[in-house]
Amino acid sequence: MVQQSLNIERRSATTTPSPGVRHSVEVAKLIDISKCIGCKACQAACMEWNDIRDEVGTCKGVYDNPPDLSAGSWTVMRFSEVEAENGKLEWLIRKDGCMHCADPGCLKACPAPGAIIQHTNGIVDFQQENCTGCGYCITGCPFNIPRLSPKDHKAYKCTLCSDRIGAGLEPACAKTCPTGAIMFGSKKEMIIHAEGRIADLKERGYQNAGLYNPEGVGGTHVMYVLQHADKPELYSGLVKDPQISPLVVFWKGIAKPLMSYGLGVAVLTGIMHYVTVGPNETEEDETEK
Template sequence: MGSLVGRNLLADAEPGTAPRMGFFTDTSVCIGCKACEVACKEWNAVPEDGLEFTGMSYDNTQGLGADTWRHVAFIEQDKPMGQADSDMRWLMASDVCKHCTRAGCLDVCPTGSLFRTEFGTVVVQEDICNGCGYCIPACPYGVIDQRKGDGRAWKCTMCYDRIGVGMEPACAKACPTDSIQYGPLDELRERAAMRVDQLHELGVDEARLYGHDPDDGVGGDGAFFLLLDEPEVYGLPPDPVVTTRDLPSMWRHAGMAAATLLGGLAAVFAVHGRAGGGR
């Protein structure tokens, strides 16, 4: 099993490696075109995931899964957009795997199928995945999923094959409004903070960042967002925490309990041994 101090260390913590790369998704300029969804499927050969009428506005994919690595949400709200004659607005947002700094999915993978790349991203190697499914409940965002008829786990790789040769991920390349931005994570965080300040100056007081804070429950996300409402509105957990946070203390307490039990058994056998020798 993985360790919080083993395979789940960021690659950029090592001197001389590539800077940590990531996504900044600015939902304030998302137009819901779904170009990111299409580009992701085309480049990564992700299967078709259903062309169903869901009743969720123009959202036909509903959420992230094994066959949906980018999901564009359409959220209709009875809130004004600034125009006097408007009584509703649409919030549009392209969701993706968060590539957590402390990734629970990586911690619990027994085969090493999940690994941390030199760019700080988390990738599944489908040829090593044994379909155990441990990673599914380990993700605090509900991102990773098993493919029907396949059993193995699948999710966004941040186009590891593309970024390895200096290309943008397919979704960011296809985005016509630069809602999805790719680059060194530190630079993206600075850019995102400036964008929030800009929106606040324009009177968009509800603009806020999500997943950008290195001190949050997952150590900060490699893919973070600018939102125009509470995270729950977008289907995101308000305060995500890595599900394997307590593993070290659990193993430590289990070890102490086992040592105590063995010590007790040894004492019992010693007493019985002396009693038997006296007869």
């Protein structure tokens, strides 16, 4: 939701600069999957703070509950049992939600001015009062995050608790996490903290431990510490090299500006033809010839 006092880096469907002279520190949430116990306190804290209540569903026979993100569930824990190395069973639990990309596909795809904004601190936030409900953000997102509400036809997702951060607090999920698996701070600090954790994991035998901060979307403001950073897809299909779809890049970045000029040129060509060649008139006595 809105936090007007935060400084704006980019607004959707806006071709002039956003109000961004003030600079703020880039923030990040660091989710250390090796510390997560799957208690879902973050899910509960998220719905508590944001006053969202999803519909009560049914048990699917697995721990994933609710089974997917929705307009009423902005974060969900995804549980996967995998044998990553030498037949050793591992239970990998990933807190899924918006990654707050530095290069947000949702914002690029959005046709409504100011419906998606990126703050200078890195938070990508939906402004539902400007949302038209077209669902283009869904096509732009490489992580399959935004959801349209069946109730009001607006798109919703994690705000990174922009309202709390604007007031100097940490996100609700980070505040509540009992194991310290969710950390919050400046992006720089979080990367340094992650390096310590990764060194620790490597010592404990996770040779491929690493930080998930994918370059394809310019880095993210939600990062994961993964035990198996070489195989992010083990974590319930976390995308290995996420990128805004080339179709969306072509559509929004090239085709539409070019075609807009094209329409102008077509009209101008008609006018120029008329004033140079003149109208195509018929002599009325032509039939007599």
